Amino acid sequence: MTLPKNVGTMDRNIRLAVAGVLILAGLIANxxxxxxxxxxxxxxxxxxxxxxxxxxxxxxxxxxxx
Known part of the structure; x- marks a missing residue:
């Protein structure tokens, strides 16, 4: 099964930034x-x-x- 590419450039950049914030917050807050x-x-x-x-x-x- 091939997964469709449905995340655009702006969406992708926002997701990567939010992911960094979530991971950092998770590490800080344990x-x-x-x-x-x-x-x-x-x-x-x-x-x-x-x-x-x-x-x-x-x-x-x-x-x-x-």
Whole structure:
């Protein structure tokens, strides 16, 4: 099964920044939950695929006109 690329550039950059903040906050607060959330957000940003977007039919990638 191929996962669709449905996370655009701006969405990806926001996800990577939020992931860094969540992971850092989790390390400072000694919270495993924040670290896990941060890793999930990091993975969706790094791979460009958000499984929550699939059933909602959301796609933030830039489509080329042609």
């Amino acid at each position: 919270s495993v939950l924040l670290d896990i959330l941060g890793l999930i957000v990091l993975a969706t940003g790094a791979f460009g695929t958000c499984l929550a977007y699939v059933p909602l039919k959301i796609d933030t990638t830039e489509k080329k006109e042609g």
